Amino acid sequence: MIAISRIVSGLTVAAVLCGALATPGLAQDGAPAKQLFGSVALPAEGMSTSIGSYAKGCQAGAIAMPEDGPTWQAMRLSRNRRWGQPQLIALLQRFSMDAARLGWGSGILIGDISQPRGGPMLSGHASHQVGLDADIWFTPMPERHMTAAEREKLPFTSMLDKSKFLTVDQRRWTFTHAKLVMQAASYPDVERIFVNPAIKKKLCDTWTGNRSLLGKVRPIYGHDEHFHIRMRCPAGDANCRPQTAVPAGDGCDKSLAWWFTPEPWAKPKRDPSEKPVKPRQVMLSDLPKACAAVLNAPEDRTISEVVSGNARMAPRKSAVLPEGGAAAITNAPPADVPLPRARPAN
Template identity: 65%
Template sequence: MDLSARADQPAKQAFGAVTLPSAGAPQPIGSYAKGCISGAVALGDDGPHWQAMRISRNRHWGMPQTISLLERLSQDAVRIGWGSGILIGDMSQPRGGPMASGHASHQVGLDVDVWFTPMPAKRLTREQRETIPFTSMLDKSRFLTVNERRFTPTAARLVMTAASYPQVERIFVNPAIKKKLCEAWTGDRSALGKVRPMYGHDEHFHIRLACPPGLASCKPQAPVAAGDGCDKSLAWWFTPEPWAKPKPDPNRKPPPPPRPVMVSDLPKACAALLTAPASTAAAAYQAAPPAAAPYPDGEDASDAAGVPDDMEAVPLPRARP
């Protein structure tokens, strides 16, 4: 298919259809919510202290810096007592770009979701990784309030550990979680400003890395404002304004559905990336099946998971022990 035909496609359709990364050096192109990634690296399905979740989505690709950070966080998670490590949700597609569902960002290999569920001691099977439920940190009976039985001091420490890494630019959490951190965090608060309130994000926290130094192809965000973020910008989330539904005007004609983002709306290099040769190393990669043992009678994946009642070159993916 020629580039003009690709450019006429909705971007989420075009990028979602590509199953392997392009060859070449890893490079983010464009911005977090309007871009793509060349030479992406895959996160192994299993690591010493992590497991990749929802594997069928094929969204565990990113920049080498992202893989390195997750390896470090998984080790720190065990050190602070977060189960056997971390469960890792969506990263990016093999060549980045918009996704068919779930995210507006995650397009340049520098975003990753980490579940608010500790990795269990018993490895989850592939089927369980597709079906295990998320764990919300909210008390659903009260407006924007954390469930303190679930959002434990260890969970807070995990978020703040991730925020402390210098390559992390932002971490998105539910406003109730940000409020709880503002009220209760007694450790070093210098990185608390990186933790940003956002809709959703009660079942996972979203880590965003800064653009790697020296890569002009990556478009950075504006820096996070100075301070800990425990100010009027947080208080706004606890007013009616963010949650108010727009009042329909009965005399106004309904607007047309929004135009989908097309490949031509992305940086020009992204259209060329869609037809670039695939990485032969990535094509040869086969993830090792997880070494999971059957659960005892009466115990399921949710029980096992504890669900309550920068860098040198990183090699292309390999099976992890």
């Protein structure tokens, strides 16, 4: 059996390119890249691969996180942003089970992952472009099934005390929140966890578990209502551009203290005599060349049902896993987690 991490190569991109040449269209219309990628409803045919970097790239062969599972529910379904690389989808399903075992309600609520073909989004994110990022709400999954309308309207819950500067709200933050974040950081294929600087400081001040994992937890603007899981580039995926490695140490140092100074929050100084410069739109030509091929590739219409053992669950609008299924994925969840059926040979 060929592992998924080994079926991503230059040949994959070349195959997608051949399909794109036969179906010209979207990539030639000159619109900003976010409009092009944001208008595509289904992933591109071909083997799974992340192309480019987390904030400047795209993805081929994406699969969708099913809307519902025994320990997860996907949120804001209308955005159509629950598409990712198979390794990430498997990891999220495993994490959802671990979260439930930690006492995080019935499981997790999953926010944005990526668009069907990745790329820049119309709103909300600079990253999430290659199918290796996912947002997890700081709200436990309820016991009941939420309707699509409820998932659109359910408000976020901030972990910050809005009456104080960068301070975690002690009425909301619990040790289970800390365990949840650190559980996500514990997986070897997870490279970074992004949280609000106040949450990072809270963990630095209170976490008594394995502190070597704290270095993966990175402070960033926002991220007080959810945290962001980022997987490293899958082994063997030559099309994926990795980030610089996380610095050594727990990150509870001067780099964290900087967030509690005025500098990160100060408005940029501008010469009043200069005319404002309109931000330049990111165009398709700014992305890796293979992203034009991905954008124009035929749609992957291999939609299947999700099964658990021999029992069929309700049909899900979810792309199927590549040949080999969960067994071929690093960090695959236990066998009792429902996964899409294996993809037919292609």
